[in-house]
Amino acid sequence: MWVYEKKLQYPVRVSKCDPRMAKLLLEQYGGADGELAAALRYLNQRYSIPDKVIGLLTDIGTEEFAHLEMIATMVYKLTKDATPQELEAAGLGAHYVSHDSALFYENAGGVPWTAAYIQAKGDPIADLYEDIAAEEKARATYQWLIDLTDDVDLQDSLKFLREREVIHSLRFREAVEILKERRDAKKIF
Secondary structure, eight states: OOOOOOOSSSOOOOSOOOOHHHHHHHHHHTTTTSHHHHHHHHHGGGGGOHHHHHHHHHHHHHHHHHHHHHHHHHHHHHHOOOOOHHHHTTTOOOHHHHTTTOOOOTTSSOOOGGGOOOOOOSSSSHHHHHHHHHHHHHHHHHHHHHTTTTHHHHHHHHHHHHHHHHHHHHHHHHHHHHHHHHHHHHOOO
């Protein structure tokens, strides 16, 4: 299945305790366009996609779990030294009351993750276009997160994640073209 090496895909460093930024990062942890939803979407779609591109969904879905781990590390590091009062001031009071310092799959607004975020139509081209849209939405969110922090260490990790979303989008676009060629090819029996 997988070989797990106990290190992050890219180093995560933060310069300071910042519960406000941690709250915003939860969007990529448990939000509709976040890393968990993406990983599960792609790994689920593998079962109805042609063999020519199944490996792509497996690879990117697995990488999304690595990104989820990076986001979790960021949130942990940004909140590990925060007081309950600082968490409450950052809008994480309800989270603290329910989960203390544990991570919980929720978005930046505190809405719990739901399987309704996972799209799977069963039409490979439709699913890949959904995947492209998901990657582009995640790219935009990472850019906005970068814009909202002055922590250059955190920005570095967020820029890495943003660029991976660009690569994933390009790979899904390539897969669409492969499937369109296959669909449009003359069938000789």
